[in-house]
Amino acid sequence: xxxxxxxxxxxxxxxxxxxxxxxxxxxxxxxxxxxxxxxxxxxxxxxxxxxxxxxxxxxxxxxxxxxxxxxxxxxxxxxxxxxxxxxxxxxxxxxxxxxxxxxxxxxxxxxxxxxxxxxxxxxxxxxxxxxxxxxxxxxxxxxxxxxxxxxxxxxxxxxxxxxxxxxxxxxxxxxxxxxxxxxxxxxxxxxxxxxxxxxxxxxxxx
Amino acid sequence: xxxxxxxxxxxxxxxxxxxxxxxxxxxxxxxxxxxxxxxxxxxxxxxxxxxxxxxxxxxxxxxxxxxxxxxxxxxxxxxxxxxxxxxxxxxxxxxxxxxxxxxxxxxxxxxxxxxxxxxxxxxxxxxxxxxxxxxxxxxxxxxxxxxxxxxxxxxxxxxxxxxxxxxxxxxxxxxxxxxxxxxxxxxxxxxxxxxxxxxxxxxxxx
Numbered sequence: 501x502x503x504x505x506x507x508x509x510x511x512x513x514x515x516x517x518x519x520x521x522x523x524x525x526x527x528x529x530x531x532x533x534x535x536x537x538x539x540x541x542x543x544x545x546x547x548x549x550x551x552x553x554x555x556x557x558x559x560x561x562x563x564x565x566x567x568x569x570x571x572x573x574x575x576x577x578x579x580x581x582x583x584x585x586x587x588x589x590x591x592x593x594x595x596x597x598x599x600x601x602x603x604x605x606x607x608x609x610x611x612x613x614x615x616x617x618x619x620x621x622x623x624x625x626x627x628x629x630x631x632x633x634x635x636x637x638x639x640x641x642x643x644x645x646x647x648x649x650x651x652x653x654x655x656x657x658x659x660x661x662x663x664x665x666x667x668x669x670x671x672x673x674x675x676x677x678x679x680x681x682x683x684x685x686x687x688x689x690x691x692x693x694x695x696x697x698x699x700x701x702x703x704x705x706x
Numbered sequence: 707x708x709x710x711x712x713x714x715x716x717x718x719x720x721x722x723x724x725x726x727x728x729x730x731x732x733x734x735x736x737x738x739x740x741x742x743x744x745x746x747x748x749x750x751x752x753x754x755x756x757x758x759x760x761x762x763x764x765x766x767x768x769x770x771x772x773x774x775x776x777x778x779x780x781x782x783x784x785x786x787x788x789x790x791x792x793x794x795x796x797x798x799x800x801x802x803x804x805x806x807x808x809x810x811x812x813x814x815x816x817x818x819x820x821x822x823x824x825x826x827x828x829x830x831x832x833x834x835x836x837x838x839x840x841x842x843x844x845x846x847x848x849x850x851x852x853x854x855x856x857x858x859x860x861x862x863x864x865x866x867x868x869x870x871x872x873x874x875x876x877x878x879x880x881x882x883x884x885x886x887x888x889x890x891x892x893x894x895x896x897x898x899x900x901x902x903x904x905x906x907x908x909x910x911x912x
């Protein structure tokens with residue numbers, strides 16, 4: 501298809517498509533004449549990924565580039581998932597985590613028997629979140645940490661199942677990256693709706 | 707305690723504490739002389755809440771005010787939880803949700819037997835997230851929607867349990883508001899760590 505058709509198909513303005521190409525997020529089309537090029541299904545898919553990453557995950561272009569690079573370098577699905585995790589937790593990249601949070605997390609990881617990376621922004625994020633919970637005196641959350649971890653295991657298992665179902669390699673990598681990003685606000689919203697239900701069910705008058 | 711002690715106790719600069727009072731987020735201290743006032747434990751607690759809402763939840767001051775107003779107006783715990791939900795989903799307040807997402811959500815709500823508010827920014831957020839998943843062709847997530855909903859129910863049930871354990875009313879309302887805000891990044895991080903574990907456990911080479 502031509503640039504105008506690609507724009508119509510994806511609902512993204514021509515100027516924006518050109519910007520994506522200039523930024524190296526989208527491969528250029530196959531040139532058919534001096535000022536015309538052809539675009540294919542891969543371009544449509546890539547644009548949908550970029551839109552999801554910028555609009556839904558609200559990632560800056562620099563982080564979108566990291567995810568896209570993982571795709572272009574043909575890395576494996578777990579690596580693509582890792583790149584998506586990394587982009588989503590970029591603000592923790594420079595953090596060191598807090599000692600108290602680190603200790604609480606290490607205890608939890610041992611209890612659950614989790615095999616995880618020794619260092620990652622995700623780990624820093626978890627340690628900081630635990631330290632904040634501890635500092636706020638939210639004993640309830642600390643006491644129910646294993647309940648939250650068990651729920652997290654169920655979500656992660658389901659995430660991996662949704663990824664495994666992709667048949668083609670390209671779809672699989674796409675699913676790993678975009679699935680992580682799109683599932684997050686979905687689960688957040690479902691939890692809050694379930695809170696509404698649970699509050700009403702319990703007749704919880706506070 | 708005096709203003710300087712309140713600042714030392716909370717680690718928040720005097721100028722910032724004064725800003726919170728000016729903005730009506732923090733009640734003024736009890737005046738003991740023309741230019742001195744006394745502050746108590748309630749001030750320490752309130753400052754911790756404001757810091758959590760601004761730094762961890764990254765809410766703008768206008769949204770922090772909504773949560774704080776729910777506290778000051780002495781509303782019930784479910785109302786405080788509702789105010790926290792509302793602040794966290796403020797960007798969906800003006801949204802209308804997408805028709806396709808609305809339909810998918812309505813079906814899910816019926817299947818799960820959820821009693822939820824007919825309209826809320828949270829509902830719009832869920833509908834938009836579902837529409838995005840659908841548009842991205844993530845069939846796996848759509849097919850596993852009930853698995854995610856079941857995990858969401860477990861998290862919400864645990865959330866309510868952590869809130870119920872608060873003995874004093876003020877603590878309970880504080881727990882409802884801050885618990886929702888602090889538990890979110892914690893669960894996000896735990897899910898990503900569980901993804902790392904699950905990926906390694908499955909020897910998932912992609």
